[in-house]
Amino acid sequence: MKNIKFYIETIGCQMNVNDSDKMAEILSKRGCFRTEDMSQADIVIVNTCSVRFSAEHKAYSLLGRLKEQKDVNPNLIIGVAGCMAQYAAKEIKTRCKFVDFVLGARDIDLFCETISKYVPDNKEINQNRNENSEVFRYITIMRGCSNFCSYCIVPYVRGPEVSIDYNEILKEVKKACDDGIKEIILLGQNVNSYNYNGVNFTQLLQKISEIDKVKRIRFMTNHPKDLSDELIDEIATNTKICRHIHLPLQSGSNNILKAMNRKYTYEQYKTLYEKIKNKIPDINITSDIIIGFPGETDKDFQDTFNASRQLQFGGLFIFKYSPRPKTLAAKLKNTVSLETIKERHSLLLEDSNIISKKINEKYIDKTIEVLVERVNNNVAEARNSQNIKVFFDTKENLKGKTVNVKITKVLPNSMSGILQ
Ligand code: SF4
Incomplete structure (x- = not known):
């Protein structure tokens, strides 16, 4: 063959x-x-x-x-x-x-x-996995979503939220460790609502960290309405869990949050955000924002802009709204012109980049621990616990190794430095 x-x-x-x-x-x-x-x-x-x-x-x-x-x-x-x-x-x-x-x-x-209709079984030939999976591996812990945020198509295409049996997850984690994987990334549309036979997300994290060979755990994504105090305490005390939480805000305006069916107000989000920062001082919190949701006024956008300034995210992913079939928001009249969306997008992007860069400046001249994900043309691409990309020159193949790097330069979404 x-x-x-x-x-x-x-x-x-x-x-x-x-x-x-x-x-x-x-x-x-x-x-x-x-x-x-x-x-x-x-x-x-x-x-x-x-x-x-x-x-x-x-x-x-x-x-x-x-x-x-x-x-x-x-x-x-x-x-x-x-x-x-x-x-x-x-x-x-x-x-x-x-x-x-x-x-x-x-x-x-x-x-x-x-x-199997197209490829005959040929187990003789050995398997190969993708390049990234040799260092980190994604493990799905939940499928679907039942939150029905009004702009989102996921509940319609991926179906209702289902948590996967934790015994299966633990098996996958153990297999990943045996394969030499250094970092486990748990995936779900809303990992905070994981529950299988009474085992919640915090308990799942505890079970996974009890596996000796597990060194680093990440997870995504979180929903502000479900992120518990118990989970914050677990992250604060469990050294295997990386210091990064992606906590989508989507809008700083309560009117828009309501129309989006996000089930929290900006004030509730801010209280949660501050609680996390107080309990885990070295945490990096990143977020998502949607610009141009139907009905977003100048004042609504200004609220989002102010929220970004007030909260000082380590990174902000800004998306331009586009109506998706079947969703409730698709039935709303699109009131924001493409030009305004573009304008608001660049205003927020520019400002949030300044903020992220400033936050990263605290790393300048500091030596930090990073896990190397790949080395290309003598340049290593690594990541620290806070999920910030770090680049440095090396002639060695350090892929999969944890090394120390002294940071010399920072950008909004990445840093570079010298291998120590
Ligand atoms: S935005 Fe996230 S939480 Fe909301 S419906 Fe979509 S997948 Fe679910």
């Missing part, structure tokens, strides 16, 4: 990265080899996202290029997976007749069965 090469394009969140890893593992176990060159692949899987319109646009333009590739090589197998495949399967099959299979995000467990 010839060596079958596969290429996976992952669009969207870490959940999709995790699903892509799983598909890659299945293909590898069947004797296929991963390639980073799409044009060389015999199988191409586009793992799609539907959270934003731009992500869908990206998937369709990639499929357009794949059609040309298939015209030249009719044996090419093309699969579409993920969220867009879940809710727009019919449209994909109609628009892209050259696609061989469409597998929605909820059906990812059927991938093995689906791919």
